[in-house]
Amino acid sequence: MPASTPVYLDNAASTALIPAAAEAMAVAWSQPGNASSLHGSGRRARRILEESRESIARDLGARPSEVIMTSGGTESDNLAVKGIYAARHREDPRRRKVIISAIEHHAVLDPAQWLADEADAELVVLPVDDRGQVRVDALRDVLEADADTVALISVMWVNNEVGSCQPVTDVAALGAQHGVPVHSDAISAAGHVPVDFAASGLAAMSVAGHKFGGPQGSGALLLRRDVNCVPLLHGGGHERDLRSGTQDVPAAAGMAAALRAAVEHLDEHRSHVTRLRDRLVDVVTAVGGSRVNGALGAGGDAAPGIAHVSFDGCEGDSLLMLLDAKGIECSTGSACTAGVAAASHVLLAMGFDTATARGSLRFSLAPDNDDDDVNAVAEVIGEVVERARAAGVLSGAGARTGGGR
Known part of the structure; x- marks a missing residue:
């Protein structure tokens, strides 16, 4: 039975959804307010949003200005992969290669393939070993052969299917050595293993709230200030002009509360x-x-x-x-x-x-x-x-x- x-x-x-996240969202929902409005209710919403941003940054080893609020992991991955590629390719048309691992989530695989099909990109897929961990030596070979043609590297932090942790800091160090920004899908890592954005050396990192007790539909892209990125959405110029649209303040509050609890414990x-x-x-x-x-x-x-x-x-x-x-x-x-x-x-x-x-x-x-x-x-x-x-x-x-x- x-x-x-x-x-x-x-x-x-x-x-x-953990109780602390539900409570934070209830508080944010208790009064109306658009975080871009200048009156009292708008300023209240803005305060909740920015306090949530600061909390997320603190728990992930980032600066508040590096936290771009999104609707979840898929949007964060798409913004990083498509946006950084577009910026780099526009600056130097020789930079056409997008390097990813063979075990990426489809939220990275599919935008990378879209770039190859629609935006003149050349997709390079790194092999993994039988443990499901990316072959860093293969990445080194690609970069040493012709780093000037590489726009972006994306290697996930933890594989969502088999749970294998990836050598993200080694990948980021190789990218930095050759002047190539590295993004990591950390959606299965944040809240589960220690994650420090600054210490990792990454240029960009994606997280999603519903993977660690937050609400579905909440996420963030952590993006260093010195990394250029073309927005996918155009409108009011919210979130550093990289993610236009009225911010979901309750979702941000819930994600921040859940991440705080996950990191504390x-x-x-x-x-x-x-x-x-x-x-x-x-x-x-x-x-x-x-x-x-x-x-x-x-x-x-x-x-x-x-x-x-x-x-x-x-x-x-x-x-x-x-x-x-x-x-x-x-x-x-x-x-x-x-x-x-x-x-x-x-x-x-x-x-x-x-x-x-x-x-x-x-x-x-x-x-x-x-x-x-x-x-x-x-x-x-x-x-x-x-x-x-x-x-x-x-x-x-x-x-x-x-x-x-």
Whole structure:
């Protein structure tokens, strides 16, 4: 029988709104006011917005003037990738290369591909190793060969599917050495691992509030003042003239409150979530024909809350629906590609065969998960995998050798 309350293990897709964020948003919603208006209500809204900006900057190691409020991670990534490319290519038409890793979220992959298709860009995709970590030596080779033609480098901080942490500071240092700005999609990192924008050496960094207990529809692009960027939206010149549009003050307040709580309790939360993750890994890998993927499985540097597991002879979608019927909610990868019957580009880039890539699940935990949640998985995972394998045999999948934010 399914649990009366679902066991939610899809926090990499979206976390629950924490009470502090809801309270901050309620305060901002309690009175009308446009942050650009000059009267009292406008000044009140502006004060909340700027205090939120200052709080976000403090918690991410940035200056307040470097925090550009957006509607979320996808907008932040698009503004960075398209905007910095446009500025650099306009300054020097030779700068046509956009370098990204093979495991980027589609919010980076797709705008980069759009630039290649529509804006004269040349896309360079860096390989990753079998742990899902970018090959820095490959980046070095590209830059040493012809750095003058590179407009932008974008490498994520933490991979959203397998949880592998990337060598962002090494990438940023290489970019600085060759005069190339580096952007990082830190959407799966902020609030989960230590993040310091200034210390990282990055030129730009994207975050999203709903990944760490804030509201959906909130986000920010951190952009150094010395980095030129062409806006995607034109209008009233809000947010350093880079993101026109009336600012969503309640969303900014909620995101700031959630980030403050996440950073204040980071060590405590990481310890708790890591312990649960390790228990969960033990539970699911007790099933025969399973393996843990990414840096976690290889003993490398992995984010605390993500456990990515492949099951031989299974379809991920079958596993997902069978678990859902038992009251366990997880995912087969990025929520942004949910429902798409295709193997994960992340796993394929890591060297997985298509069958194994399609037979994988991502479990992602948050501080509000507990041992009872892991116990619930333990009670059903063996039966679920057995049924999924039986379904695969009946459909002909059993002849195969193997088992996307």
